[in-house]
Amino acid sequence: MSESLPVELNAGSVHAIDAPDAVTVRGPFHLELSNAGGAVHVHVHLADDLSEAARLKEGNHYVEGGGTVRVPIGTVADGDEVTGHLEVVTGYGAERERIEVTIAPDDGGRDDAGKTGGHDGSQRAGGTAGEDDSTARTVSTSARGTKRGHPMERSTTGMGVRGLANRSLPDVSVPAGGDARERLTFVGLAAVAAAVGVAVILTVGDPVLSFVVAVVVVAAVAAAGWLLLW
Incomplete structure (x- = not known):
């Protein structure tokens, strides 16, 4: 069941709003508008960063005298903590109340995400290591094949490349005349x-x-x- 944010209307005077200064939720919640007096029009608005992290389907509501209206508010699960303000306005602007709302990451979801991320990371690391080993074996095999069969590694005298490199070429004399x-x-x-x-x-x-x-x-x-x- 979603968390509840209680707001009492018309408790001490007409259009009065009684609500907590700040709340913290960990997912979707609902605004519980309880009317202690006569019927009233209420406008609910998401302000600041809360407008990016929460979703409000309908902002205008009519609360009968002595009645209660529950306003559902959804949240965007992105894993980051967001703080903004929820504004409650009665009587078409006669009274206004700003409630500081903090949407904190859900611990269970975060743990699961961490486990999933760790598992995926392990698989990716294992896959990368396997690819590196395969590449190393391929390079090693290619190197051995080149060492055995490449014509530059041999000479007719059996001296090899080093022998050819160390041998001095005969001097070519140019006639002085x-x-x-x-x-x-x-x-x-x-x-x-x-x-x-x-x-x-x-x-x-x-x-x-x-x-x-x-x-x-x-x-x-x-x-x-x-x-x-x-």
């Missing part, structure tokens, strides 16, 4: 080009044409030198 021959060829070509250029200049006798011939000769010698020496 190659550069000398290239230099001699370049000098010969330069001499021939210079002789041809001088002969052309002496034969033509025109300063402008002679300058052009000299530039061409120098460019040809430079290109030949670059090709031979680089």
Whole structure:
């Protein structure tokens, strides 16, 4: 059975509201409006954080003289403690009373949730551990297969990768006479080009044409030198 929050109406005067200052509930409860005087209109309102943690289907109620009306109030079970205010208004605003209501988590539900969470956590941990073991075995098997069959792990001499790494490669000697021959060829070509250029200049006798011939000769010698020496 849900908890009851008693509120007495018209006890000392018209539209008077007599209610506790604060209450704590652990689930759905009902507001018990007991009328000690004449008929009265009552408005019930959920304020502050209580509006998020509780549910009120109908806020306006009519209480006959000497009668009692029970107003059910549901709660949202999210496991967190919430404190807000329940407002009771009579006579269309003539009197107003604010009751501090704290909705505390249900101990039984919390314990069950803890047990369920622990069980699920254990299963998840076990499942993760099993997956890790399976992965480790797979990696170990793959490593052994690679060690036995990978071609890079062997050599024709049986030395293995370390032996191949430690072996020194034979030195490759470069003939020293190659550069000398290239230099001699370049000098010969330069001499021939210079002789041809001088002969052309002496034969033509025109300063402008002679300058052009000299530039061409120098460019040809430079290109030949670059090709031979680089």
